[in-house]
Amino acid sequence: MTLDESKLSHRFTEHDGVRLHYVEAGEGPLVVLLHGFPEMWYSWRHQIPALVEAGYRVIAPDMRGYNLSDKPKGVAAYALPELTADVAALIQASGAERAAAVVGHDWGGGVAWAFAMRYPALLERLVILNSPHPERLFSAFRTARQLRKSWYMFFFQLPKVPELAARKNDFALLRASVKNDPRRPGAMSDEDLARYIEAWSQPGALTAMINYYRALFRPGSRRGKTRPPRVDTPVLVIWGEHDRHLGAELAAPNPALVPNARVARVPDASHFVHYDRPEKVNQLLLEFLR
Known part of the structure; x- marks a missing residue:
């Protein structure tokens, strides 16, 4: 479906001194869409019109540090407690008691997982696109295969150098990630x-975006040392099977920690499954929400 931007409202809300930009469209139960790295609200251009047509009210923010949202200084500003509190503030600003669903891709999926653990009363369902449950991710870091795939996460721990690399040649590395990774011709x-x-x-x-990764590995972060809280919310995991960054074995969460999860694997789709197979993603999403 084609996004008609004339039907979007651009809004701002402030939480803990951080001004967050989001787009809003539609009427009905609330669905919150959380983008990944290195994206912004516009990454959901295929999902917003489908959800609105199906009778949902959609909020898609630029997460803190991205696009038109504020970019607070310091790595600590991008730790999961701050990121999940932003989502809670967005739901509160919408006037809804809770979200019918929180949907997250990549880093947005990581925030969505953490949000379901920290604020279970604020969502009814959780949808994850190519973002492993934290227990699966940190366990995978013990394998050489996943370490090779995740090399950039560790490169991002360096000061200043990742920003210089990302900016080089008119953002060539970032352009390649969103332009070349998708498998569908013309996806971007x-x-x-x-x-x-x-x-x-x-x-x-750039610094704000990369600080998400820096915060993940800072002292005091979970980093797989303790077992995360159980998520009893119904969960749908949509997984593009040709993900260059994350092994397909990471798709299914541990049933002991996420007992109500279903995994829908999408063949011939990349890490950017919602770019490659937008109709399939929309179908799975709407069936799960009904």
Whole structure:
């Protein structure tokens, strides 16, 4: 489906001194869409119109540090307690008691997992796109195979160098990740890419985006040392099987920690499953929400 941006409202809300930008559309039960790295709200351009047509109210934020949202300084500002509190603030700002669903891809999926653990009363369902449950992810870091796939997470721990690399040649590394990773020809048009480049060009954006990864490995973060809380919320995991960054074995969460999960594997789709197979993702999402 084609996104009609004239039907979107651009709004801002402030939480703990951080101003968050989001787009809103539709009426009905609330669905919150959380984008991944290195994206922004526009990554959900195929899902927003489908959800609105199906009778849902959609909020898609630029997560803190991205695009038009504030970019607080310091790694600590991008720890999971702050990121999940932002989602709670967005739901509160919407006037809804809870979200019918929180949907997250990549880093947005990581935040969505943590949100379901910290704020279970604020969502009815959870949908995850190519983002492993934290227990699966940190266990996988013990394997050479996943360490090779996740090399960039450790590269991002360096000061300043990742920002220089990301900015080099007009954001060549970031452009390649969203333009070349998807398997469907034309999944990312030149016009789409120009919007991402505009977002990456915002002052402080690159450091803020990379600080998500830095915060994940800082002292005091969970890092798999203790067992995460159980998620009893119904969960749908949608997984593009040709993910260059995450092994397919990471898709299914531990049933002891996520007893109400279903995994839908999407063949011939990359890490950006919602770009490659938007109709399939929309079908799975709407069937799960009904």
